[in-house]
Amino acid sequence: MTAVALSRSRPVPVLRIEIRRSVVLWAVPLLLGLFYFDSFRTAAGFPPVWTVRSSVITSHMIADFGPFAAGLAAWVASREGRRKTGDLVATTVRPAWARQASALGATLFWLLLAFLAGVAAIYVDTALSATWGGPPLWPVAVGVVELVTFAVIGFTAGALFPGRFTAPLAAIGTFLLAEIGFHGAESVRPGTSTYGLLSPASNVPLGDVGVFYHVAPDLAIAQVMFMGGLTVALLGVLTLAPVVRVSYRGLLAAVSSVGRWLCVAGVALLAAGVAAAATAFSLAGTAKMGVSGWEIPALHGAASDQPIPYTPVCAGTSFKVCVHPAFSGFLSSANTALQPVAAEIAGLPGAPVRAGQVPSGDGILGSQGMNFSGVPKPGLSGAPAVYRFISDDGLAPLWGSSAGVDNAGWRAGFQQELVTAFVAGPPQAGPGPDTFVTQPTAAQQAVITALMIRAGSAAPQFGEDMTNGAPSAGATPAQIAAAAQRFASLSPSARHAWLAANLPALRAGTVTLAQLP
Amino acid sequence: MNIELSEITRRFGRNVAVDGVTLDVGPGVLGLLGPNGAGKTSLLRMLATILPPSSGNLTLLDRDPTKPADRREIRRRLGYLPQHLGYYPSFTVVEFVEYFALLKEVPPHLVPKAVAAAVEKVDLGPKAKAKLRTLSGGMLRRVGIAQAIVNEPQLLLFDEPTAGLDPEQRVAFRALIRDLGQTATVVVSTHLVEDVGAACSEVALMSDGKVVFRGTPEELIARGEAGQGVGDAPLERGYSAILGAARSTS
Numbered sequence: 001m002t003a004v005a006l007s008r009s010r011p012v013p014v015l016r017i018e019i020r021r022s023v024v025l026w027a028v029p030l031l032l033g034l035f036y037f038d039s040f041r042t043a044a045g046f047p048p049v050w051t052v053r054s055s056v057i058t059s060h061m062i063a064d065f066g067p068f069a070a071g072l073a074a075w076v077a078s079r080e081g082r083r084k085t086g087d088l089v090a091t092t093v094r095p096a097w098a099r100q101a102s103a104l105g106a107t108l109f110w111l112l113l114a115f116l117a118g119v120a121a122i123y124v125d126t127a128l129s130a131t132w133g134g135p136p137l138w139p140v141a142v143g144v145v146e147l148v149t150f151a152v153i154g155f156t157a158g159a160l161f162p163g164r165f166t167a168p169l170a171a172i173g174t175f176l177l178a179e180i181g182f183h184g185a186e187s188v189r190p191g192t193s194t195y196g197l198l199s200p201a202s203n204v205p206l207g208d209v210g211v212f213y214h215v216a217p218d219l220a221i222a223q224v225m226f227m228g229g230l231t232v233a234l235l236g237v238l239t240l241a242p243v244v245r246v247s248y249r250g251l252l253a254a255v256s257s258v259g260r261w262l263c264v265a266g267v268a269l270l271a272a273g274v275a276a277a278a279t280a281f282s283l284a285g286t287a288k289m290g291v292s293g294w295e296i297p298a299l300h301g302a303a304s305d306q307p308i309p310y311t312p313v314c315a316g317t318s319f320k321v322c323v324h325p326a327f328s329g330f331l332s333s334a335n336t337a338l339q340p341v342a343a344e345i346a347g348l349p350g351a352p353v354r355a356g357q358v359p360s361g362d363g364i365l366g367s368q369g370m371n372f373s374g375v376p377k378p379g380l381s382g383a384p385a386v387y388r389f390i391s392d393d394g395l396a397p398l399w400g401s402s403a404g405v406d407n408a409g410w411r412a413g414f415q416q417e418l419v420t421a422f423v424a425g426p427p428q429a430g431p432g433p434d435t436f437v438t439q440p441t442a443a444q445q446a447v448i449t450a451l452m453i454r455a456g457s458a459a460p461q462f463g464e465d466m467t468n469g470a471p472s473a474g475a476t477p478a479q480i481a482a483a484a485q486r487f488a489s490l491s492p493s494a495r496h497a498w499l500a501a502n503l504p505a506l507r508a509g510t511v512t513l514a515q516l517p
Numbered sequence: 518m519n520i521e522l523s524e525i526t527r528r529f530g531r532n533v534a535v536d537g538v539t540l541d542v543g544p545g546v547l548g549l550l551g552p553n554g555a556g557k558t559s560l561l562r563m564l565a566t567i568l569p570p571s572s573g574n575l576t577l578l579d580r581d582p583t584k585p586a587d588r589r590e591i592r593r594r595l596g597y598l599p600q601h602l603g604y605y606p607s608f609t610v611v612e613f614v615e616y617f618a619l620l621k622e623v624p625p626h627l628v629p630k631a632v633a634a635a636v637e638k639v640d641l642g643p644k645a646k647a648k649l650r651t652l653s654g655g656m657l658r659r660v661g662i663a664q665a666i667v668n669e670p671q672l673l674l675f676d677e678p679t680a681g682l683d684p685e686q687r688v689a690f691r692a693l694i695r696d697l698g699q700t701a702t703v704v705v706s707t708h709l710v711e712d713v714g715a716a717c718s719e720v721a722l723m724s725d726g727k728v729v730f731r732g733t734p735e736e737l738i739a740r741g742e743a744g745q746g747v748g749d750a751p752l753e754r755g756y757s758a759i760l761g762a763a764r765s766t767s
Contacts, residue, residue, distance in 0.1 A: 017616050085605070087562065087603075
């Protein structure tokens with residue numbers, strides 16, 4: 001190649017050289033493979049609800065990308081030490097912080113590109129199947145900031161301890177950090193310490209999060225503030241690192257050697273970062289559960305608490321089954337499941353004329369002592385009666401659709417909930433915060449079983465609770481099954497007539513097995 | 518003078534690597550000779566603004582390297598080839614030289630021409646797009662020389678530059694530094710006295726951290742002829758005679 005040919009090439013900034021030769025490029029195929037087999041497939045198994053699927057960004061994608069980000073960034077940052085180029089670059093005009101900024105920038109460029117490509121894949125897949133709503137951006141912001149934080153943690157470790165073992169140690173360390181954060185977030189309950197919420201990794205959310213109510217951005221803001229603060233503080237440490245290295249000659253000499261303004265910038269970054277992280281930490285301590293998720297009073301906007309207007313989509317004629325439009329893909333299954341049992345009890349006192357989906361929040365969290373006024377409760381209520389169900393119970397087939405679902409089992413369970421609510425009434429709160437006393441009496445179990453059999457489902461399974469060595473329900477499962485068969489073999493009109501006459505007593509639990517026809 | 522050293526000392530703990538060196542160097546090529554551990558590399562690293570002196574005054578290109586602004590200007594005009602060249606294996610020859618041109622803040626629009634000229638000067642044009650990991654030790658040394666000269670420095674510091682070069686390349690390198698010495702100050706630290714004889718206009722000989730001889734190669738040869746020097750070449754005899762004298766007085 002001649003000098004003329006070389007001199008015709010365009011000038012290239014340092015960052016572009018770093019991007020072109022970044023070690024992260026080698027890891028991108030591995031990252032994308034990991035993303036597909038973990039994050040993407042997990043998201044595809046979730047209901048096609050934007051908020052639910054986007055939860056994978058912080059719960060799975062960060063676990064996939066984070067340790068690699070830290071390890072790769074540490075590897076890049078330790079390059080001058082490992083490759084023994086320290087003397088060579090030390091004689092150049094560009095200061096260490098500027099060189100490090102270019103190397104970190106190139107590392108982040110590829111990491112974020114791969115990460116955002118993954119987010120785009122999840123969102124495109126969701127867009128193809130979602131029937132309502134749009135892509136939430138807060139999880140993306142939290143994920144990006146968290147990934148940057150992981151990378152900066154690794155980069156700082158690599159810059160301060162430039163050895164060949166720093167990179168694997170940084171990757172392992174951040175993986176453990178993420179695990180600790182996950183367990184911290186997982187253990188957060190209303191009424192307990194809420195600092196664990198600063199970790200964005202958490203359990204799978206309720207199936208209709210962000211559907212009936214907005215997801216309040218409070219927690220996301222605190223998480224971004226906390227991790228952004230950590231990142232800024234670490235950048236301050238990186239800036240001040242040369243001062244620390246030469247401080248054995250005295251602080252003033254060290255400052256003079258590094259440059260006064262650089263020291264001021266480093267101290268300012270460190271102080272600002274620590275302040276932001278500390279503020280976020282204290283804010284997280286004030287979090288409380290609300291109808292729109294975790295709320296932080298200092299950041300909370302009342303608009304988040306307002307329900308999102310929607311028009312339900314319905315099926316059926318005399319007995320209507322309605323779901324939120326976000327779950328319209330499930331309407332047919334729900335309608336097919338509920339119509340037969342609804343027909344069995346139609347016309348009886350208290351029989352539902354309609355089934356509709358209600359927000360999960362109160363149904364799940366009510367058991368933990370959380371009640372939100374104005375939010376409809378799941379179960380059978382009203383006149384004429386309406387059966388209300390929540391997505392996590394009633395729309396179970398939407399979960400894990402890629403892994404295969406026991407549709408017959410789900411259908412029987414869904415029907416059983418409706419029939420149980422009709423025959424046995426609402427579940428009674430038990431002694432503990434997480435327990436319901438839902439066990440119907442022996443006669444109620446027999447009637448529920450008979451109605452299920454008549455609707456074409458398998459006989460439901462009831463737990464066999466024992467009290468002082470005897471069945472709590474007052475009869476053995478065999479006795480209950482025999483009574484159920486007897487009741488199911490009645491003609492529809494006879495069964496209907498008996499129920500019309502005896503339903504109040506049956507619901508009150510005063511009917512015995514022997515009294516069943 | 519481009520280099521002015523006054524009673525420069527550098528200590529590493531109790532060890533004195535450079536001991537009260539006073540030296541003024543103008544444009545031309547200065548050969549820095551001395552046995553292992555004489556303090557050549559430490560002196561070169563101080564001249565390269567990597568190491569600060571423990572005591573004494575150092576002025577480079579009429580600037581004080583202890584002041585950040587001055588140090589920046591010195592580095593803008595400095596070329597340095599360390600004894601052990603570190604490099605990034607995934608970079609190509611051009612990218613590596615380009616990278617250092619940019620770190621030395623060569624104006625971006627001049628970078629392509631400067632890189633091309635530097636690569637051609639070390640005869641690496643045909644390998645310009647080769648990854649550094651594919652190059653031999655001698656070629657890597659030439660890449661190191663290219664990055665050192667890419668900013669057309671006024672002060673060039675070479676630490677063992679001809680190590681690993683084949684005879685043909687060594688001859689070419691000597692011609693290159695003679696050429697560079699026309700306008701810049703070039704300091705070449707080496708063990709190879711033939712490099713000094715062929716390329717240097719001046720020689721400084723270090724022993725135990727001190728400069729024990731300063732003169733022309735001819736003066737060094739003359740010391741060998743007059744004294745008890747041993748060796749196959751006249752320069753080697755001068756070198757060993759001065760070192761022998763220095764050791765006997767210390």
